[in-house]
Amino acid sequence: MALARVVRFENTDPENVARIRQSIDEGKLPEGLPPAEIMMLHDPTDNSTLSIVIVESEDEYRRVDEILGGVPADEAAGSRTSVTRYDVAIRASTS
Numbered sequence: 001m002a003l004a005r006v007v008r009f010e011n012t013d014p015e016n017v018a019r020i021r022q023s024i025d026e027g028k029l030p031e032g033l034p035p036a037e038i039m040m041l042h043d044p045t046d047n048s049t050l051s052i053v054i055v056e057s058e059d060e061y062r063r064v065d066e067i068l069g070g071v072p073a074d075e076a077a078g079s080r081t082s083v084t085r086y087d088v089a090i091r092a093s094t095s
Contacts, residue, residue, distance in 0.1 A: 002054050002088035003061040005068070009049040012078035017042055017049065020077060030067045034060040040077065049077045054088055061085065 017040065023029070024038060037054040053068065055061050069083070 002056050002091060003058070004086040004088050005051075005053045005055075005061065005064055006084045006086060007051040007068070007080060008082045008084075009051065009076060009078035010047070010081050012042060012047045012049040014042075014044070014047075016075075016077050030071070032063065033067055034063050036060070036064060042077075047078065051077065054091070 020040065034055060039052040039054075041050040041052070043049070053064050055064055065083075065085075073080070
């Protein structure tokens with residue numbers, strides 16, 4: 001079963017979100033990051049962000065958690081307020 005690492009940020013800096021998006025678009029991901037699906041949801045009305053990283057195994061989750069948990073605060077989207085692990089119960093795309 002796939003696992004999701006969901007991180008909530010407050011006081012999100014839109015410039016940091018843009019910088020993170022550009023890095024991902026350019027393939028500049030943290031070294032050692034395993035294959036993952038990455039999604040970031042931003043609420044501009046209260047400057048909060050949810051970062052969701054989905055991986056396929058326990059080992060990949062541990063590596064993602066270790067690598068992303070070590071990102072310096074000034075490189076994050078905002079102030080990290082929570083990190084939660086979820087089992088991915090449903091994963092689908094519609095056409």
